[in-house]
Amino acid sequence: MKGADGQWVYCRVTPNEKQKLEFYAKLYKEGLLDPEYLTKKWDTKEQVFYEGKAGIIAGVAPGSIDVYANKMMKTQNTTLVPLPPPAGKAQGLGPFVDVIKESRGFAIPVTSKVKDAAFAVLDFMWSPAGLKIAKLGIPGLHYIEEPNRYVLTDKYAEWYNGWFGDSFNGFVPDKPLSRPIMTDAAVEAGKLAVKYMMPDKTFLIPEQYIANWDAMTNLYKEYNADIVTGKKPISAFDEFVQKWYSAGGTELTKYAQTKLK
Numbered sequence: 193m194k195g196a197d198g199q200w201v202y203c204r205v206t207p208n209e210k211q212k213l214e215f216y217a218k219l220y221k222e223g224l225l226d227p228e229y230l231t232k233k234w235d236t237k238e239q240v241f242y243e244g245k246a247g248i249i250a251g252v253a254p255g256s257i258d259v260y261a262n263k264m265m266k267t268q269n270t271t272l273v274p275l276p277p278p279a280g281k282a283q284g285l286g287p288f289v290d291v292i293k294e295s296r297g298f299a300i301p302v303t304s305k306v307k308d309a310a311f312a313v314l315d316f317m318w319s320p321a322g323l324k325i326a327k328l329g330i331p332g333l334h335y336i337e338e339p340n341r342y343v344l345t346d347k348y349a350e351w352y353n354g355w356f357g358d359s360f361n362g363f364v365p366d367k368p369l370s371r372p373i374m375t376d377a378a379v380e381a382g383k384l385a386v387k388y389m390m391p392d393k394t395f396l397i398p399e400q401y402i403a404n405w406d407a408m409t410n411l412y413k414e415y416n417a418d419i420v421t422g423k424k425p426i427s428a429f430d431e432f433v434q435k436w437y438s439a440g441g442t443e444l445t446k447y448a449q450t451k452l453k
Contacts, residue, residue: 193393200393200448204412205436208281210429216420230417242267248275252285252385255352258378262349265375274381277388284390323363327373343370395451397444404440411435 193208195201203209219225226232226246241249242263251257261272277285300310316322328335328342329351336343342365372379397405415432418424437445 200445200452202436202441202445202448205433205441210426213416213419213429214426217422217426220420221422225420230421238263244268252381254374254378254382254385257381258375259352261375261377266349271375272377274377274384276384282390283388285385285388286390320363324365327363328365337367341368341370344373393452395448398447401440401444401447405444408436408439408441408444411439 193201193203193206195206216225220227226237226240229237232240237246238249238260240246241260249260251260257272257274264270264272277283298314300307300314304310317326328344329348331337334345334348334351336345374382411432415424415428419426419428
């Protein structure tokens with residue numbers, strides 16, 4: 193983000209970040225933040241939400257919200273209400289897609305001995321037949337084919353509709369569907385993402401700084417966890433900032449001025 197002097201500065205070493213961690217520490221102390229948020233994996237975090245032990249779950253991508261909404265309907269017989277990001281000094285959703293170097297995707301290693309078979313699988317996944325499976329699931333289980341339409345069953349709620357993301361991605365059903373693929377909650381989440389998504393300000397870390405960047409990231413995670421859980425006071429944030437710049441932050445911040453416009 194840009195600082196008061198107009199120069200780029202890493203957002204996690206700013207006074208805004210300090211205030212955010214102080215707020216999270218307050219939530220943790222008051223019992224409003226899950227006390228096991230550091231140790232729970234994504235599946236157990238979601239499970240306590242479905243069981244009604246947590247009132248809010250973070251999510252942006254429509255596909256993820258669709259899964260949450262369907263499972264909540266099944267377990268609690270209720271739907272979800274997507275909320276806009278809170279309004280404070282700014283209001284927006286941080287970029288959840290790295291446009292410089294996407295961390296997710298498919299790759300076939302050069303050492304593979306079955307390259308042709310691997311490419312054949314990918315070709316099928318993108319074909320009309322493959323996309324039909326991706327979006328509708330398994331016939332007879334997730335949908336029933338009738339003469340004039342496809343009827344999505346109750347089991348469809350358990351199907352993650354798409355191995356290529358949340359949109360149709362080229363899939364055009366040859367018959368009408370009994371109901372929309374996406375729940376209303378997922379559709380609304382997508383609209384909120386479009387409305388509030390903040391610009392992606394990132395760049396590739398030069399090879400000579402990769403080791404430093406890993407150490408700097410781990411340093412942030414360490415202080416983040418200790419401050420939020422009360423093991424360190426909020427004043428320790430200033431100590432973190434000094435260590436972050438010493439660990440390579442000074443050089444990377446200078447480099448950022450040359451890459452970001």
